[in-house]
Amino acid sequence: MDAEQTRAVLAMMWRIRAFEERVGQLKRADEVHGLIHLSIGQEGVAAAVCGQLRTADAVYSGHRAHGHALAKGASMARALAELMGRRDGLCRGMGGSMHLVDVEHGFLGATGVVGGNIPLALGSALALRAAGRDAVAVVFFGDGAVQAGLFAESVNLAALWRLPVLLVCENNGFAEFSPRSAHTPVERVRDVVAPFGLAGGTVDGNDVDAVWDAVAGLLPAVRAGEGPALLECLTHRLRGHYEGDPDRYREAVSSAEWRERDPIARLQRAATGDGRLDPDELPGFERAARDEVERAVLAARESPFPDAALAASLVYGR
Amino acid sequence: MSTHETTYIGAVMEAIDQEMARDERVLLLGQSVGGRPDDPFVQRYGENRVRVTPISETAEIGMAVGAALAGMRPVVDATMAEFLLVAMDQVVNEGNRFHHMSGGRVRVPMVLKAGYGFTAGWAGQHTGSIYGMFMGVPGLKVALPSTPADAKGLMATAIRDDNPVLFLHHYLLTLDRGEVPDGEHLVPFGQAVIRRPGADVTLVATGWTVPMALAAAATLAADGIEAEVIDPRTIAPLDTATVLASVRRTGRLVLVDQATRHASVAAVLAAEVAEAGFDALRAPIVQVTGLDAGIAYSRPMEEHVLPDEAKVVAAVRRVVEHSGTRV
Numbered sequence A: 001m002d003a004e005q006t007r008a009v010l011a012m013m014w015r016i017r018a019f020e021e022r023v024g025q026l027k028r029a030d031e032v033h034g035l036i037h038l039s040i041g042q043e044g045v046a047a048a049v050c051g052q053l054r055t056a057d058a059v060y061s062g063h064r065a066h067g068h069a070l071a072k073g074a075s076m077a078r079a080l081a082e083l084m085g086r087r088d089g090l091c092r093g094m095g096g097s098m099h100l101v102d103v104e105h106g107f108l109g110a111t112g113v114v115g116g117n118i119p120l121a122l123g124s125a126l127a128l129r130a131a132g133r134d135a136v137a138v139v140f141f142g143d144g145a146v147q148a149g150l151f152a153e154s155v156n157l158a159a160l161w162r163l164p165v166l167l168v169c170e171n172n173g174f175a176e177f178s179p180r181s182a183h184t185p186v187e188r189v190r191d192v193v194a195p196f197g198l199a200g201g202t203v204d205g206n207d208v209d210a211v212w213d214a215v216a217g218l219l220p221a222v223r224a225g226e227g228p229a230l231l232e233c234l235t236h237r238l239r240g241h242y243e244g245d246p247d248r249y250r251e252a253v254s255s256a257e258w259r260e261r262d263p264i265a266r267l268q269r270a271a272t273g274d275g276r277l278d279p280d281e282l283p284g285f286e287r288a289a290r291d292e293v294e295r296a297v298l299a300a301r302e303s304p305f306p307d308a309a310l311a312a313s314l315v316y317g318r
Numbered sequence B: 001m002s003t004h005e006t007t008y009i010g011a012v013m014e015a016i017d018q019e020m021a022r023d024e025r026v027l028l029l030g031q032s033v034g035g036r037p038d039d040p041f042v043q044r045y046g047e048n049r050v051r052v053t054p055i056s057e058t059a060e061i062g063m064a065v066g067a068a069l070a071g072m073r074p075v076v077d078a079t080m081a082e083f084l085l086v087a088m089d090q091v092v093n094e095g096n097r098f099h100h101m102s103g104g105r106v107r108v109p110m111v112l113k114a115g116y117g118f119t120a121g122w123a124g125q126h127t128g129s130i131y132g133m134f135m136g137v138p139g140l141k142v143a144l145p146s147t148p149a150d151a152k153g154l155m156a157t158a159i160r161d162d163n164p165v166l167f168l169h170h171y172l173l174t175l176d177r178g179e180v181p182d183g184e185h186l187v188p189f190g191q192a193v194i195r196r197p198g199a200d201v202t203l204v205a206t207g208w209t210v211p212m213a214l215a216a217a218a219t220l221a222a223d224g225i226e227a228e229v230i231d232p233r234t235i236a237p238l239d240t241a242t243v244l245a246s247v248r249r250t251g252r253l254v255l256v257d258q259a260t261r262h263a264s265v266a267a268v269l270a271a272e273v274a275e276a277g278f279d280a281l282r283a284p285i286v287q288v289t290g291l292d293a294g295i296a297y298s299r300p301m302e303e304h305v306l307p308d309e310a311k312v313v314a315a316v317r318r319v320v321e322h323s324g325t326r327v
């Protein structure tokens, strides 16, 4: 990443971090309701992958989707309004945290059923190919989704038809309350897909420069129609599985260890160390992000709740 | 009979525990069971009988069908009813069919335990009252407990049943407390219970709408309208006889159901009573159900699509006042 790219990625990571920390507070205050999964600690993957996509590229995500939506270009104010169930929300308050959609920015959507998003991305890739476009489809999913039958079916089909799809697995080592070792004897997702000849590999997902470089290496070939790729990003979710999860099944990371691992702190260290960024400019990223979130909270509170009848009138498209 | 107080979900787990202690063939599988060595079920019954499964519902449920064919009595904790949909073939086209297709040569004693109806901002994919998809499936039984005592008794019966049983516990009742019989407690399938007697109108409700119907009945009683509240407890088999007998006494029927209107227990009961109890009806049957829509995220919209106490009360008043038939 050059200096400009680094600034953009760092700014995005701070936006995701600030957004999600505020969402956690709003959830506890019951201004955001429902089931909330935060990606704090995993922001680097969303920012480095989506930072290299075009608006025409399609992105799909799952239950832990806030970061992917923001990184693909969704407005923070409209994302927050959605989580607060308001009329100005991305989905008019119909979808909430697990079902964000922002067609305008190519965020085709999040689904709460693990693995359900993977074939959808294949479908987008098929449509883009049929339309003769050089856009790609990208799907984010967790390590838990790899054990779903849909994953195996989708990898086979994507490889067979050489679909322009980038599969991004955020391997945080846990699916809900179980470590990966309780779900599969295959530790690395890369090894699961080995026979299919997909491009890609495994990177440290909290090393944002490494994620960026890996994506930069894979995207041109996917775009050129040379076939799908799978990038496995090893990462860590700092929060529980969902907001409110007592998180008793994992060793907590110490704050010293977290400073080492935190993808934001790491990128800031790396980029100031090699002169890409000036240490003086760092506080500005966080400040700008937190200011933006506060503006989004105020805007969402101003937005009325939707007309209740909308719920029954949107059953069919017309 | 001595009792103790516990939660609805605690009562479910108590039944599984007692049945596992009683019968070595009972297995417990699921994505959030037995994950830790200090899990009480793992400690009591060992890792062979208590297994955490990956997010592989198709294999998980299909394997349970196979284990049942091979003589075990698996209980699969599928967490949420919607996750069963991933494995729909195994649930509605494999497990339920083997006994029948084999000319009765084999049996599939299996329980699929799943929560449903979590309308608390869980939005489109985790909130459905989707039992309508299962209640008309031949070979599959479906239980919908509404109290801790029934949660225990229906789960124990489900485990001893020789057929696949879908045991759907309501998420909004999870921590409700109530008296539960100590020791062995079996609630028979296909036997509705009258939760409150009344002579003016019959109210049928399941799961979370049972307390709603009881609250409505209390409100109506203050106005001199006595509602009889019936809880079918299992919807396959469905005890239409108890409902019909009640309608013969009251002449009026209001059906309360959280499910979408056209895939509800209400729709089935309305048809049965219209056919077999037409002569007893003094007013049209009224259904107070979820709308034929998904569950929206935002609170006002979520409330709009669901039944509530006020809607039940209004429906009963309409029925009672119909054509001046009020007695």
Ligand SMILES: Cc1ncc(C[n+]2csc(CCOP(=O)(O)OP(=O)(O)O)c2C)c(N)n1
Pocket: A063, A064, A112, A113, A114, A115, A141, A142, A143, A144, A145, A146, A172, A174, A175, A176, A241, B031, B055, B057, B079, B083, B086
């Ligand atoms: C088909 C299905 N089964 C179970 C669940 C419940 N569930 C929600 S998130 C989750 C764990 C997902 O783990 P992973 O894919 O690793 O994503 P992470 O939460 O770690 O980001 C599970 C089991 C679900 N949503 N869908």
Ligand SMILES: [Mg+2]
Pocket: A142, A143, A144, A170, A171, A172, A173, A174, A175, A176
């Ligand atoms: Mg995971």
